[in-house]
Amino acid sequence: MIRFESLLARAARRDPSRIALVTQHVRATYADFDAAASRFAAGLVGSGFAHGERCVILADNRFETAVAIFGTLRAGGIFSVINPMTKADKLAFVLNDCEAAVLVTQASLLGVARNAAKQVPSLRRIVVIDAVDEADGPSWHAFMTGAADLAPGPPRGIDIDLAMLVYTSGSTGRPKGVMMTHRNMVFAATSITTYLESRSDDVVLSVLPLAFDYGLYQLLMCVMCGSTLVLERSFAFPQNILPLLSSEGVTGFPLVPTMAALILQLRSFDPAWARSVRYLTNTAAALPPAHIARLRSLFSHARVFSMYGQTESKRCTYLPPEQLEQRPDSVGIAIPGTEVWVADDDGKPVAANVIGELVVRGGHVMQGYWNNEEATRRALRPGRYPWEKVLHTGDLFRIDDEGYCYFVARKDDMIKSRGEKVSPKEIENVLYALPGVSEAIVVGVPDAMLGQALKAFIVRSADSSISARDVIAHCAARLEDFMTPRLIEFRDALPKTSTGKIRRAALQAEVENREIPPE
Amino acid sequence: MPTIEQRIRDYLNENLPFAPSEALDPDESLFDAGVLDSIGVMGLVSWLEREFDIIVDDNDVVPENIDGIRVLVSFVEGKLSEAGLGG
Numbered sequence: 012m013i014r015f016e017s018l019l020a021r022a023a024r025r026d027p028s029r030i031a032l033v034t035q036h037v038r039a040t041y042a043d044f045d046a047a048a049s050r051f052a053a054g055l056v057g058s059g060f061a062h063g064e065r066c067v068i069l070a071d072n073r074f075e076t077a078v079a080i081f082g083t084l085r086a087g088g089i090f091s092v093i094n095p096m097t098k099a100d101k102l103a104f105v106l107n108d109c110e111a112a113v114l115v116t117q118a119s120l121l122g123v124a125r126n127a128a129k130q131v132p133s134l135r136r137i138v139v140i141d142a143v144d145e146a147d148g149p150s151w152h153a154f155m156t157g158a159a160d161l162a163p164g165p166p167r168g169i170d171i172d173l174a175m176l177v178y179t180s181g182s183t184g185r186p187k188g189v190m191m192t193h194r195n196m197v198f199a200a201t202s203i204t205t206y207l208e209s210r211s212d213d214v215v216l217s218v219l220p221l222a223f224d225y226g227l228y229q230l231l232m233c234v235m236c237g238s239t240l241v242l243e244r245s246f247a248f249p250q251n252i253l254p255l256l257s258s259e260g261v262t263g264f265p266l267v268p269t270m271a272a273l274i275l276q277l278r279s280f281d282p283a284w285a286r287s288v289r290y291l292t293n294t295a296a297a298l299p300p301a302h303i304a305r306l307r308s309l310f311s312h313a314r315v316f317s318m319y320g321q322t323e324s325k326r327c328t329y330l331p332p333e334q335l336e337q338r339p340d341s342v343g344i345a346i347p348g349t350e351v352w353v354a355d356d357d358g359k360p361v362a363a364n365v366i367g368e369l370v371v372r373g374g375h376v377m378q379g380y381w382n383n384e385e386a387t388r389r390a391l392r393p394g395r396y397p398w399e400k401v402l403h404t405g406d407l408f409r410i411d412d413e414g415y416c417y418f419v420a421r422k423d424d425m426i427k428s429r430g431e432k433v434s435p436k437e438i439e440n441v442l443y444a445l446p447g448v449s450e451a452i453v454v455g456v457p458d459a460m461l462g463q464a465l466k467a468f469i470v471r472s473a474d475s476s477i478s479a480r481d482v483i484a485h486c487a488a489r490l491e492d493f494m495t496p497r498l499i500e501f502r503d504a505l506p507k508t509s510t511g512k513i514r515r516a517a518l519q520a521e522v523e524n525r526e527i528p529p530e
Numbered sequence: 531m532p533t534i535e536q537r538i539r540d541y542l543n544e545n546l547p548f549a550p551s552e553a554l555d556p557d558e559s560l561f562d563a564g565v566l567d568s569i570g571v572m573g574l575v576s577w578l579e580r581e582f583d584i585i586v587d588d589n590d591v592v593p594e595n596i597d598g599i600r601v602l603v604s605f606v607e608g609k610l611s612e613a614g615l616g617g
Contacts, residue, residue, distance in 0.1 A: 096564070119562070245561075245567070245568065246568050247561060247566065247567055247568040247570075247571050248571065248591060248592055248593055248596070249568075249588075249591075250588050250589055250591050250592055251592055251593070269568065269569070270568075273568060273572065276572070277588045278587070278588050279587065279588045279589065280588075429569075460569060460572075461569070487564075492564065492567060
């Protein structure tokens with residue numbers, strides 16, 4: 012029985028002076044990190060935080076975010092890290108959905124946090140990491156030092172307790188909170204660190220947001236192994252980030268395709284940067300085979316892992332690096348200790364090379380979506396045993412004769428842009444709220460850098476003269492930037508089905524230069 | 531001929547949808563203001579090269595040169611005077 016926070020205490024016991032986290036401002040040992048997490052837990056418990064309550068963290072990749080994650084678990088609570096680009100209305104939705112008791116944020120996001128908090132009756136406290144003055148509310152320092160230490164004793168819960176909610180875009184346009192227990196997280200982190208052959212002397216460089224499960228697991232897996240995480244906020248200036256690979260002796264470097272494309276367009280990649288890196292990982296969307304080949308020549312000592320997953324089971328498959336030459340377009344086999352297969356519409360396994368839905372079985376499969384039984388019923392279906400549920404991914408796959416998986420397409424309309432899953436419905440809901448928009452639909456245009464770029468087709472109402480810039484500004488004020496469409500096209504009319512619905516498939520085919528499918 | 535600053539402001543307004551409609555403070559971080567992200571930086575750099583006929587090295591693409599209107603203007607001025615085109 013392992014709760015995830017106990018892995019932090021274990022790492023601090025084994026090697027207290029080992030560096031756990033390196034950020035722009037902090038270089039923290041495991042002893043520092045563990046002590047800070049305990050102080051945060053004491054602050055929560057001291058302010059009346061009960062077992063199983065939710066602490067939402069709206070903050071950048073920084074030391075305090077990691078402390079709040081582990082401190083919440085130590086207090087017996089459930090954490091949820093929210094992308095700092097989230098706007099007030101969506102934040103309020105999430106806070107209300109999970110009935111958050113505590114919100115941790117930073118001074119630069121306090122405006123958004125306060126606007127959201129007004130709409131959230133359950134919220135008792137906002138903790139502001141770098142509060143500039145008292146008017147900003149209770150500061151991090153006061154919170155961390157204001158309560159008595161937690162009395163020594165057993166952990167505040169067991170391993171089948173819920174540990175985190177990861178909010179992900181839903182096809183209905185409402186974010187869904189993926190529920191993961193401590194046991195789920197320990198299982199997933201164990202499986203992934205097994206195939207990556209992670210070690211305590213690894214140093215991982217991550218620029219991926221902690222709100223994104225791929226970013227979050229870099230932290231979780233480093234803590235599990237007692238290794239070092241170099242945590243940066245973004246990859247906007249690769250020239251500031253890549254030298255860290257050599258100066259920090261980085262061994263593991265997780266990528267998404269957009270980062271790979273940014274690295275490959277550099278004119279002066281210093282070979283010294285790549286020397287210590289022993290593995291690269293990629294997920295979120297497939298890397299083009301040409302990019303894989305060029306990455307392998309830049310990082311000649313590194314093994315390259317192509318992977319596939321979704322938040323609902325963290326990771327589903329990985330391609331053993333020695334297979335990369337032979338099957339560059341495959342996402343490989345089930346991660347260790349799990350099973351995957353392709354099923355027909357009745358859930359029955361299909362023969363090799365037949366396209367169907369990928370189904371996932373294992374200890375990494377979520378417990379369901381928080382507060383959303385209907386969506387849970389669709390994703391989790393009866394498994395082999397009466398008590399067991401398996402995950403229906405909604406992704407169409409085929410598996411070749413030798414058992415390797417190939418992603419084919421989404422079953423629903425979700426778009427993958429910049430590695431993020433985007434619900435066109437969520438964007439369309441925002442577009443329809445703009446006066447002057449009569450009809451709107453969003454599709455994904457193939458794009459070498461983004462995977463898919465978001466394009467909105469809009470029919471203006473009769474008296475309207477809204478411009479593309481008006482539309483983009485309206486979206487940018489309400490949606491995270493990866494969800495804001497940058498391509499806007501006005502049309503006099505949109506193609507419709509016989510029942511009058513806009514034909515999304517026809518417009519999707521048009522932007523892909525495919526033949527328009529029959530209705 | 532519009533000034534370097536005006537040309538940069540026009541580019542940001544026309545090409546980066548997240549630019550706030552009100553005038554940007556010349557010292558404000560474009561990154562913190564949500565105007566620039568990693569894709570935006572790449573587009574901006576290619577535009578600077580075309581628009582001012584300068585070469586922007588990878589090593590130039592750092593916040594000290596890119597992340598604000600005032601630093602952008604002085605970066606372009608510096609590049610132009612290096613090339614003997616300044617003044």
